[in-house]
Amino acid sequence: MSRIEIIQGDITRQAVDAIVNAANCSLLGGGGVDGAIHRAAGPELLAECRTLHGCETGKAKITKGYRLPARYVIHTPGPIWRGGTHGEPELLASCYRSCLELAAENGCKTVDFPSISTGVYAFPLNRAAPIAIRTIGAFLEAHPEIERVRMVCFDYRTKAVYEAALGEWMKK
Ligand code: ADP
Secondary structure (H helix, E strand, O other): OOOEEEEEOOHHHOOOOEEEEEEOOOOOOOOHHHHHHHHHHOHHHHHHHHOOOOOOOOOOEEEEOOOOOOOEEEEEEOOOOOOOOOOHHHHHHHHHHHHHHHHHHOOOOEEEEOOOOOOOOOOOHHHHHHHHHHHHHHHHHHOOOOOEEEEEEOOHHHHHHHHHHHHHHHHO
16 A cells, blocks of 8 residues: 555645645745645744745655644755756756655654645646656655655645655556
């Protein structure tokens, strides 16, 4: 049985150890999932984010979850798609890996991700999904202490693409 699951839902409503925020490098909030997480967590989240002095693309930083049901928020700026020849695939993989490293260091057993970079940052979904699944899968093989990682997809199409990518990965 796989420790990777795909669900459709709103990541701000998930009661897990950590949710991931598809942030921008300022870590001071934005649109999309970032805006939704800040609205649901309350102003204390922005106050803690101000102390972090931003984050590089592909890296990650952790905060508390405040009014969210999740204990922690792990913030990672995904790459902006610029045609695929500017290191975008490697940076996207680095986002998933960096978040899971922080989750493991902080004792998180359940982690939920949104579909990083495939919204405003325009990373093609059919290329992003296999990168996400492969990177999560490889990390879980090396880290049995993490019990479950979910992709929380906001819409049906995104969920279908991640389910297909998970199906392909499990054949290997
Ligand atoms: P990026 O700038 O990294 O592309 P976006 O927030 O624009 O980030 O989009 C990333 C993904 O998050 C998209 O698939 C979008 O539909 C999804 N999303 C938006 N709001 C939520 C939410 N509340 N829960 C889960 N996913 C969400």
